[in-house]
Amino acid sequence: MDGFNHTLAHKRRHLHQRARILQRIRAFFTNRDFLEVETPQRIPCNAPELHIDAVTCGDMVLHTSPELCMKRLLAAGYERIFQICHCWRAAERGSRHLPEFTMLEWYRRHSSYTTLMDDCQQLLIELADSRQLFWQGQPIDLTPPFERLTLKEAFVRYASLSLQHAMQQNCFEEVYTTEVEPNLGRTRPTFICDYPAAMAALARLQPDNPHLAERFELYIGGMELANAFGELCDATTQRQRFENEEQQRRASGKTPHPLPEPFLRELEHLSAAAGIALGIDRLVMLLCDSPSIDNVVAFTPEEL
């Protein structure tokens, strides 16, 4: 039987589970009165980020996240929206990364970003069908509330140096990925919160502490699963951040991109909102107890 694709055939169980997970995510949000939306995947530009590169597609780019169009929908008055779509990020490939991956994003107008933590807790418990999950031999207790740890505390607990020193010595990523991340969400899911303002991206700063951003990330089993913002709704500040990021991109020799003008224009009409992006492939890895992202998608780029 030459030519028979055994690798693909062996993925049957995971692909069935994946399909079921997607159906249940849709039901979860639809039952909570969220509107499922679709936005174009080929767009003129993404929100500029120094460390995220888009894939070019003709005279446009493929979106790295649907965030800009999602926030335009919010600004136009849509209250609760979600989207499940493919996103593309150039040259990201590893055991937890695919250059083309599936993202779930959901947004709530007039909500605090802590409401998204409640959403995460309920979604996880619903999808796991129990209060416990087994990930690579480790039981993970899903009983809410999940653990909350500030980024600073996480460094104190797990790293050989402080967050401040790691940032000053330009080794934040190295220390974080090797010393901190593997310990996060080991026995119960962990929300990492209180990111420094310098790591705010599209998040607004905390009203009572402008050195910190309204941003959290969800970790389960040492794996980053989701990133959430109390959305920045101030177009002037957002433009400054974009210009700053775009300038750094150009300085490091990356392809220049225009700024997303329609987004910046319409942002003024948004007063308060919270939004979150969750990697579906990693969620499926967790629920299928698969150590590699390769096992939970039908085809990896290398298999095409």
Next chain:
Amino acid sequence: MYNCSDLKKGLKIIIDGEPHVIAAFDFSKPGKGQALYRCKLRNMITGALFDRTYRSGESFEPAALEERDMQYLYQDETGYVFMDSKNYEQISISEKTLGDDKYFLVDNMEVKVLMYNGMGIGVTLPNFVNLRVTHSEPWVKGDTAAGNNKPATVETGYTLQVPSFVDEGTLIQIDTRTGEYITRVKE
């Protein structure tokens, strides 16, 4: 030159002037942060294994390695001596560099020697080798704890598990990739 996106398991690159092979590789990227390329590297000369993390923007020199057909001659104080089958040039490879492969070398065996800068840094052995058992305790009937296998030592000093019916003096075939017993050889 290679850049970070070329890094993958099995790639051979020069680090600090010496050839290294990537034994394990993963890509990581904390949310919104820099991409990191985490490698487990093996020094192809010393065999030393260590971790190294790279950031995008770094570049790597490919390790120019060649394979030459050679014959194993003998062991002396310099190490294990091989002769190039074409030009009869002789080279020596140290015991440490050869690692466990030294146990599967028999006189006049044809091997492929991996060369770097005129230096032999490893061998590719035939998949199977025949070696004579020089020591093995007779199997004690009823010793079920050990199953049907028992330890045996072959002429090169290598010790492995063999079936209970293999006696001292028997010529056996060993898989050099796994180091495991395959079968008895009829003489």
